[in-house]
Amino acid sequence: MKLLRKTALVTGGANGIGQAVARLFADEGANVAIADFDDSAGEQTASEIRSRGGTARFFHCDVSKAEEIRETLRHAVEAFGTIDILVNDAATQLNKPLLETSDEEFDQVIATNLRSTFLFTRDTAKLMIEHKHGGSIVNFSSTFAHVGSPGYLAYHASKGGIASMTRAAAIALMPYGIRVNAVAPGTTLTPGLHRGADDTGDHDKAMDSFLALQPLKRFGRPDEIAKVVLFLASDDSSFVYGADLLADGGYTIL
Ligand SMILES: NC(=O)c1ccc[n+]([C@@H]2O[C@H](COP(=O)([O-])OP(=O)(O)OC[C@H]3O[C@@H](n4cnc5c(N)ncnc54)[C@H](O)[C@@H]3O)[C@@H](O)[C@H]2O)c1
Structure with missing residues (x-):
């Protein structure tokens, strides 16, 4: 087992790729904290993991709200003592081109995708530094951080920001034994x-x-992306820093 005795917090772990990550991490021995605003799917995912012998807890969190992020981190540490791995999966999409995107819509997408990744990364890193065990942080960018498209203007901005912030955070946290990387999924069959x-x-x-x-x-299948996240989260990727690893079935090489 690759994550034995580790605690992983997975945002967006109630559905889609995040859910596949939560399941795989639990199978690999991790205690899993699922943070999501879909309470019924989150509780159900945690309970399904427990029924298979894993350890998982669900924490309600709207990641676009800074106060809820702080509360979630506090509750997860109360429950599990520490956080060794953070997966910033939760995100929203908005299929609108530049000229149709309002100020409010732009802000909402940035708060949910980019600012939440910043807040979770900063505050979890502080906990990891305090506990002196190092750690691993995996962010979610997208093929849309690498190529353009006619719509999704705010989503493109958020994912490009995440890819770039991942590199800066990787350098900032390197002295503390904390690695930061991102996965860039291609089109994956999920509720999203x-x-x-x-x-x-x-x-x-x-x-x-x-x-x-x-x-x-x-x-792509959620479990195919989850395996890439496992690679980045575990010591198998011990020499990988600041990567934005494409897992896109060749979408961006055509
Ligand atoms: N599916 C794809 O084709 C694809 C492609 C590229 C990147 N991605 C990225 O992969 C990640 C997962 O995507 P998915 O397709 O599994 O998404 P999904 O919509 O199926 O699941 C996203 C999860 O995040 C949660 N979530 C959304 N907003 C939230 C909020 N404000 N607070 C808390 N939880 C919130 C949802 O409840 C859900 O459980 C995202 O970061 C997405 O941008 C997905």
């Missing part, structure tokens, strides 16, 4: 992807058009 398709007004047509863009002619 289905929601994105719904937002276009024609779910099936949108899914077909997303699929047509995939060099592999299939979507």
Whole structure:
């Protein structure tokens, strides 16, 4: 087991890729703290992990709210004593191009995706430094941090910011034995992807058009991305710092 006796906090762990990460980490021996604002899916995921013999707790947290992030970290440390691994997965998407994006929409996407990654990273790093055990932080960027698209303006901004912040944080935290990296998933079959398709007004047509863009002619699976997150979180990647590791089925090399 790669994460035995480690405690991992996974934001967005109630659904999609974050849920696959929470399950895989628990299978690898970690105590898992799931932080999400989807209470029913979060409780259900934690309880399913426990029923398989793992250790997991759900903590309600809207990551766009700084106060809820502070509370979640306090409760997770009360429950598990420390945090060794942080996975910043929670995010929102907004399929709007530049000219249609309002100030409020831009701020909301940035708060949920970029500012939450900053706050969780800074405050968890302080705990890790205090506990003197080092640690590993895995952020979620996206292929959209690497290529453009007609829509998703605020999402592009947030994910580009996360990729760049990951490099700066990796340098800042290197002296404390804390590694910071990011994974950049390609199009992955999750509730979020289905929601994105719904937002276009024609779910099936949108899914077909997303699929047509995939060099592999299939979507990624959450468990495929979770394995990359495990690599970055564990000592298997002990010489990897500030990476933004693409796991996109070749989307960005075409
Ligand atoms: N699925 C893809 O195709 C894809 C592609 C590139 C990057 N990503 C990134 O991977 C990560 C996971 O994506 P996914 O497709 O699994 O998403 P998803 O929408 O299926 O799941 C996201 C999870 O985050 C939670 N969440 C959203 N906003 C939150 C908030 N304000 N506070 C707390 N929790 C919140 C949701 O409740 C949900 O459990 C995200 O960072 C996303 O940007 C996904």
